[in-house]
Amino acid sequence: EAEVAQSPRYKITEKSQAVAFWCDPISGHATLYWYRQILGQGPELLVQFQDESVVDDSQLPKDRFSAERLKGVDSTLKIQPAELGDSAMYLCASSFLESSPLHFGNGTRLTVT
Amino acid sequence: GQQVMQIPQYQHVQEGEDFTTYCNSSTTLSNIQWYKQRPGGHPVFLIQLVKSGEVKKQKRLTFQFGEAKKNSSLHITATQTTDVGTYFCAGDFGNEKLTFGTGTRLTIIP
Numbered sequence: 001e002a003e004v005a006q007s008p009r010y011k012i013t014e015k016s017q018a019v020a021f022w023c024d025p026i027s028g029h030a031t032l033y034w035y036r037q038i039l040g041q042g043p044e045l046l047v048q049f050q051d052e053s054v055v056d057d058s059q060l061p062k063d064r065f066s067a068e069r070l071k072g073v074d075s076t077l078k079i080q081p082a083e084l085g086d087s088a089m090y091l092c093a094s095s096f097l098e099s100s101p102l103h104f105g106n107g108t109r110l111t112v113t
Numbered sequence: 114g115q116q117v118m119q120i121p122q123y124q125h126v127q128e129g130e131d132f133t134t135y136c137n138s139s140t141t142l143s144n145i146q147w148y149k150q151r152p153g154g155h156p157v158f159l160i161q162l163v164k165s166g167e168v169k170k171q172k173r174l175t176f177q178f179g180e181a182k183k184n185s186s187l188h189i190t191a192t193q194t195t196d197v198g199t200y201f202c203a204g205d206f207g208n209e210k211l212t213f214g215t216g217t218r219l220t221i222i223p
Contacts, residue, residue, distance in 0.1 A: 042201050042213035056210060098209040101158040
């Protein structure tokens, strides 16, 4: 079964440094999501793409976070500068349609020291 | 804002006992999805409910969507150790964006 690929699996960075995460969705999935999951909580949507366009980034801290999906396929989420409170699991998900079930990648666990 | 509340937060059951988690919204949902996240894993889709009063079954799992489409439940009959994990509901308020609940973490006592 096709999977959503994410890298790296783990990332440790010092505060004020820049960090980037990569996601490759399931082929043919037009909708791509970046979620942040703090330990013990549910995933929270950061940004949603439809093809290469952002359809929702209302919860994305735009002063430090940026996301792009230039060719409408893979995507990058960047944090600069990282803060201690950014420590969390960053999950990428894709779906065939906006209302379809989400397929999640294994996530990137970020630790900011 | 639009929120989805889920209870209980934790549930410890003896193997073989039943388990239920509940999901509630203050506003009507267009649909609700359920996901399971194993310890150290990522959420995995279980089911989607769309119709008022809908009931769906998957082996020992029974999913219900309330008549008013504001609440949902997941019931597991005769739990097994493989059922361990956190169960999340995720509601769509009609804007085709999912809002996840806080999750119910299920642990099984052998």
